[in-house]
Amino acid sequence: METVNFPHETQxxxxxxxxxxxxxxLIVLWxxxxxxxxxxxxxxxxxxxxxxxxxxSPNSSIGSRIESGIVWDSxxxxxxxxxxxxxxxxxxxxxxxxxxxxxxxxxxxxxxxxVIGYRAVLGLAGYIVSNVAFLFAAVxxxxxxxxxxxxxxxxxxxxxxxxxxPASIFYSSIYSESLYALFSxxxxxxxxxxxxxxxxxxxxxxxxxxxxxxxxxxxxxxxTMHQAYDALFLKKCxxxxxxxxxxxxLRCICIFAPFISFQVYGYFNMCLGRSxxxxxxxxxxxxxxxxxxxxxxxxxxxxxxxxxxxQLPNFLLAxxxxxxxxxxxxxxxxxxxxxxxxxxxxxxNEGKExxxxxxxxxxxxxxxxxxxAEKPLSKIHGTQNLRLRKQMQKGGNPxxxxxxxxxxxxxxxxxxxxxxxIFHLGFMAATAFFVMHVQVSTRFLSASPxxxxxxxxxxxxxxxxxxxxxxxxxxCAAYILIGSLLxxxxxxxx
Numbered sequence: 304m305e306t307v308n309f310p311h312e313t314q315x316x317x318x319x320x321x322x323x324x325x326x327x328x329l330i331v332l333w334x335x336x337x338x339x340x341x342x343x344x345x346x347x348x349x350x351x352x353x354x355x356x357x358x359x360s361p362n363s364s365i366g367s368r369i370e371s372g373i374v375w376d377s378x379x380x381x382x383x384x385x386x387x388x389x390x391x392x393x394x395x396x397x398x399x400x401x402x403x404x405x406x407x408x409x410x411x412x413x414x415x416x417x418v419i420g421y422r423a424v425l426g427l428a429g430y431i432v433s434n435v436a437f438l439f440a441a442v443x444x445x446x447x448x449x450x451x452x453x454x455x456x457x458x459x460x461x462x463x464x465x466x467x468x469p470a471s472i473f474y475s476s477i478y479s480e481s482l483y484a485l486f487s488x489x490x491x492x493x494x495x496x497x498x499x500x501x502x503x504x505x506x507x508x509x510x511x512x513x514x515x516x517x518x519x520x521x522x523x524x525x526x527t528m529h530q531a532y533d534a535l536f537l538k539k540c541x542x543x544x545x546x547x548x549x550x551x552x553l554r555c556i557c558i559f560a561p562f563i564s565f566q567v568y569g570y571f572n573m574c575l576g577r578s579x580x581x582x583x584x585x586x587x588x589x590x591x592x593x594x595x596x597x598x599x600x601x602x603x604x605x606x607x608x609x610x611x612x613x614q615l616p617n618f619l620l621a622x623x624x625x626x627x628x629x630x631x632x633x634x635x636x637x638x639x640x641x642x643x644x645x646x647x648x649x650x651x652n653e654g655k656e657x658x659x660x661x662x663x664x665x666x667x668x669x670x671x672x673x674x675x676a677e678k679p680l681s682k683i684h685g686t687q688n689l690r691l692r693k694q695m696q697k698g699g700n701p702x703x704x705x706x707x708x709x710x711x712x713x714x715x716x717x718x719x720x721x722x723x724x725i726f727h728l729g730f731m732a733a734t735a736f737f738v739m740h741v742q743v744s745t746r747f748l749s750a751s752p753x754x755x756x757x758x759x760x761x762x763x764x765x766x767x768x769x770x771x772x773x774x775x776x777x778x779c780a781a782y783i784l785i786g787s788l789l790x791x792x793x794x795x796x797x
Contacts, residue, residue, distance in 0.1 A: 457716075507558045
């Protein structure tokens, strides 16, 4: 694997830190200026298990302020960290964030328990975990972007957009978005680096943070499909093809394993040892999936179930993110139709050279003669101007000139390496629009790299209207301000 330089890594880390400080400052500011819609956040009933050993909060203003910031789903995460999984609906929240929160509160932050109270320490631990995880997620995002886009400047722009993304409030709150972004983006970086075992581990851990982490197995499915084809039909090696299929299946199973294990854990806790009359309906199903039952029964999640006229404001709230996702997919498909419709099998040798870990089971093929691609006129600089003038004198098309495939046309958002990310984004966006509560789309899709790569492409590309850049940054700024104001004061926001 070739050595890759990351010239802007320190700048990305500093920007991520600034963005988190900004969000935390906005949370404190809005909490100080406005009264919360729901003031029940500090309520903390005793745990169902061992209720006589609760650590109540001392009369501390700092502890009270921290506890008042435990809102929306943060209540579930903190409760699970404190008391474990007590109720059926709590199993909708996967254990990675509660586990890190509990560990930090019982180790580094343990001395603060007697000062501000245990629940406040749990809340503080949750904030620390989420914000620190985001810092490293931003660094891994930049590294992945450099490897995919082959352009450090475009990768920097995309990373800045990620640092100030529209769902930023959730990355600075006690939510699982930061941990999921860290392990999913980090896992993809290791996948592209060739560290497949580390990649499997990280992507499996992402499934402990959010249920959609299991969809990351799709990257290995894509890789296995292409590498098996390469081994079977191009290299004529049946044993290698079989070995690739077995290894790919095992890697996908490993990524699914944490989520499946958690469902089994829920089944043992909620179903075993109970009489048929006491069993919940999902316990009697042929495939007892607790997570699907909770989403459907408690939150009304299901195909087209959210398509109601009264939900129109929520569709409007999600429309910018869904529009960005749709435009990014459509633009890629229109620019690379043969590549997309062939599922990447017509990526040719050039595509395999560009993303050998996806498209080839061996070393990337080399060719003495460089293939050519078409390059926009506005991209032409230096010595290529002479070639352009010669072509125009011969009556050629001045808008297009042949350039080396290794130039910027091969890199960037339209490169073959982006294809599996486009498929992943398409599935996620369709799920968000047709199945989930649509307003969740903003944070549900916020860890999807192609969104920022496409936005960076709109901003950096000289052939694009600069107004797109202003519009994208205004969208991010508006949702950061509105989101921090509404969410921190217990008003609904995505």
